[in-house]
Amino acid sequence: xxxxxxxxxxxxxxxxxxxxxxxxxxxxxxxxxxxxxxxxxxxxxxxxxxxxxxxxxxxxxxxxxxxxxxxxxxxxxxxxxxxxxxxxxxxxxxxxxxxxxxxxxxxxxxxxxxxxxxxxxxxxxxxxxxxxxxxxxxxxxxxxxxxxxxxxxxxxxxxxxxxxxxxxxxxxxxxxxxxxxxxxxxxxxxxxxxxxxxxxxxxxxxxxxxxxxxxxxxxxxxxxxxxxxxxxxxxxxxxxxxxxxxxxxxxxxxxxxxxxxxxxxxxxxxxxxxxxxxxxxxxxxxxxxxxxxxxxxxxxxxxxxxxxxxx
Amino acid sequence: xxxxxxxxxxxxxxxxxxxxxxxxxxxxxxxxxxxxxxxxxxxxxxxxxxxxxxxxxxxxxxxxxxxxxxxxxxxxxxxxxxxxxxxxxxxxxxxxxxxxxxxxxxxxxxxxxxxxxxxxxxxxxxxxxxxxxxxxxxxxxxxxxxxxxxxxxxxxxxxxxxxxxxxxxxxxxxxxxxxxxxxxxxxxxxxxxxxxxxxxxxxxxxxxxxxxxxxxxxxxxxxxxxxxxxxxxxxxxxxxxxxxxxxxxxxxxxxxxxxxxxxxxxxxxxxxxxxxxxxxxxxxxxxxxxxxxxxxxxxxxxxxxxxxxxx
Numbered sequence: 001x002x003x004x005x006x007x008x009x010x011x012x013x014x015x016x017x018x019x020x021x022x023x024x025x026x027x028x029x030x031x032x033x034x035x036x037x038x039x040x041x042x043x044x045x046x047x048x049x050x051x052x053x054x055x056x057x058x059x060x061x062x063x064x065x066x067x068x069x070x071x072x073x074x075x076x077x078x079x080x081x082x083x084x085x086x087x088x089x090x091x092x093x094x095x096x097x098x099x100x101x102x103x104x105x106x107x108x109x110x111x112x113x114x115x116x117x118x119x120x121x122x123x124x125x126x127x128x129x130x131x132x133x134x135x136x137x138x139x140x141x142x143x144x145x146x147x148x149x150x151x152x153x154x155x156x157x158x159x160x161x162x163x164x165x166x167x168x169x170x171x172x173x174x175x176x177x178x179x180x181x182x183x184x185x186x187x188x189x190x191x192x193x194x195x196x197x198x199x200x201x202x203x204x205x206x207x208x209x210x211x212x213x214x215x216x217x218x219x220x221x222x223x224x225x226x227x228x229x230x231x232x233x234x235x236x237x238x239x240x241x242x243x244x245x246x247x248x249x250x251x252x253x254x255x256x257x258x259x260x261x262x263x264x265x266x267x268x269x270x271x272x273x274x275x276x277x278x279x280x281x282x283x284x285x286x287x288x289x290x291x292x293x294x295x296x297x298x299x300x301x302x303x304x305x306x307x308x309x310x311x
Numbered sequence: 312x313x314x315x316x317x318x319x320x321x322x323x324x325x326x327x328x329x330x331x332x333x334x335x336x337x338x339x340x341x342x343x344x345x346x347x348x349x350x351x352x353x354x355x356x357x358x359x360x361x362x363x364x365x366x367x368x369x370x371x372x373x374x375x376x377x378x379x380x381x382x383x384x385x386x387x388x389x390x391x392x393x394x395x396x397x398x399x400x401x402x403x404x405x406x407x408x409x410x411x412x413x414x415x416x417x418x419x420x421x422x423x424x425x426x427x428x429x430x431x432x433x434x435x436x437x438x439x440x441x442x443x444x445x446x447x448x449x450x451x452x453x454x455x456x457x458x459x460x461x462x463x464x465x466x467x468x469x470x471x472x473x474x475x476x477x478x479x480x481x482x483x484x485x486x487x488x489x490x491x492x493x494x495x496x497x498x499x500x501x502x503x504x505x506x507x508x509x510x511x512x513x514x515x516x517x518x519x520x521x522x523x524x525x526x527x528x529x530x531x532x533x534x535x536x537x538x539x540x541x542x543x544x545x546x547x548x549x550x551x552x553x554x555x556x557x558x559x560x561x562x563x564x565x566x567x568x569x570x571x572x573x574x575x576x577x578x579x580x581x582x583x584x585x586x587x588x589x590x591x592x593x594x595x596x597x598x599x600x601x602x603x604x605x606x607x608x609x610x611x612x613x614x615x616x617x618x619x620x621x622x
Contacts, residue, residue: 005331005334005335005338008335008338008339011327011331011334011335012323012327012335015326015327015328015331016322016323016326016327017326020316020322020326023316023322024316024319024322024323027316027319028319028339184622186622188622190620190622191620196599196602197594197597197598197599283508286508287508288507288508289607289610289611290611291507292607293604293607293608293610293611296600296603296604296607297604297608299600299604300600300601300604309501309502311495311497311499311501
């Protein structure tokens with residue numbers, strides 16, 4: 001895959017003259033995030049450990065009654081270090097080791113919340129259906145080896161860890177879930193979130209996955225972290241799906257990490273921006289949520305008839 | 312506003328080398344629509360009448376049991392021809408005349424459904440609050456002069472007309488609505504759709520309107536026409552907000568019309584593509600709509616308590 005585009009942003013910056021670049025970026029991406037100065041020690045550690053390290057910040061207006069609520073979030077994207085036919089436990093251990101190297105640098109950057117990529121302890125195998133050996137990567141969200149590993153990281157670095165894994169739920173007959181475990185900076189498991197809508201689009205198909213990227217990278221109206229997925233399961237794609245970035249509630253976003261290299265994106269954000277933007281748009285005040293709840297409740301009835309007018 | 316970007320697509324095509332352009336366009340826009348050959352007479356009429364005329368097509372796979380259902384849709388974007396301090400009736404008449412010129416060319420292109428821009432009979436004044444003289448542009452959706460004008464166009468050209476106007480609803484105390492009237496090719500008013508969520512974002516503010524553009528031009532998962540808005544009310548912006556384009560259910564889209572000139576975009580589409588894409592993704596089969604209806608119904612209750620876990 002030599003010659004693949006490292007990122008759309010880099011390509012725009014390379015070729016489009018400054019006179020038009022600002023307009024193009026504003027239309028495509030909204031406002032720009034400010035660059036964050038990161039410690040030299042972190043930058044050189046990232047270079048030694050062979051991953052990209054970028055930092056950006058989103059600011060909020062000062063308020064009289066609330067102090068700024070500054071949080072640093074770190075998004076990690078990483079390749080799988082070993083071939084997918086290596087023993088499962090060995091692959092997982094290698095991923096734990098790689099993540100530990102990156103999280104140590106995140107700590108040097110003052111990260112408060114670190115987020116790993118979807119199904120980070122395994123090759124991204126969801127597109128292959130649930131079968132061996134991929135199902136053996138599934139773990140308990142509450143006390144599996146990966147959660148225990150993350151609890152140690154959380155305590156060591158005083159960091160909240162968002163750990164998305166393939167979950168095996170033994171209480172409900174061994175059900176598999178695409179879940180994200182939330183581990184407090186104290187090391188306690190605070191809870192988990194499960195994907196409840198997993199689309200089925202036949203066997204793996206690169207075109208369809210491309211469409212997934214397009215849909216996933218849309219900025220949304222609340223603070224939002226977009227994570228790249230690394231693909232190396234039954235088809236070798238070699239590179240990430242999309243690239244990791246953070247979008248702010250005002251529609252601005254950071255540039256994405258490279259689509260080719262491992263990376264850590266550190267983003268400083270003032271959480272006060274959430275309510276500030278909400279108060280500008282007032283969607284929660286002006287939106288007709290009761291109407292939507294009523295309409296949706298009607299539409300899911302088995303004998304619902306849509307309102308189609310014919311002559 | 313000399314030097315404003317005519318369109319992002321044109322800028323990408325001008326500067327980015329062919330080796331990278333295909334990747335950039337695929338990531339930003341999905342698949343490309345095919346170019347449509349339009350009659351020479353239509354192209355020269357558009358040139359004489361000083362508007363851009365572009366044509367594209369979306370194809371579907373052949374099916375055994377359904378014939379293709381080919382429809383040509385025309386999107387019109389137009390500046391207001393007269394200054395905003397001209398008498399209301401004179402401004403409306405000038406817009407009717409301009410639209411008639413463009414619809415005649417749409418008919419030459421075989422358009423079956425023509426769509427005018429939001430609040431097409433007036434300067435785009437929603438951002439100024441509802442006040443005189445803008446409120447005088449409001450009309451009855453069922454038998455106002457603009458609906459009567461569109462009924463004549465529909466019959467003359469055997470064309471469905473989507474006519475978005477500022478509606479005055481006399482039955483409910485003269486309420487104003489941002490509505491779209493649907494007129495059958497027979498000339499009958501089939502119905503109307505009203506915007507039910509009109510955000511309030513303070514007084515007019517260019518930055519906020521820029522955000523609106525970014526949000527509006529997102530491709531959505533069903534067949535979708537994005538219309539530019541022309542702004543020339545209490546602040547003179549001079550140009551369109553965004554540009555008109557059509558996105559197909561598979562996420563591909565046509566390029567946009569110019570952001571500076573009047574235009575007509577003719578798009579041929581096979582409606583069979585809608586169910587074909589729906590059957591690939593199966594969202595309606597796999598989506599948990601009953602759960603969403605239940606969750607939303609709970610969340611709109613006045614004493615709803617969100618599930619927040621604290622240590």
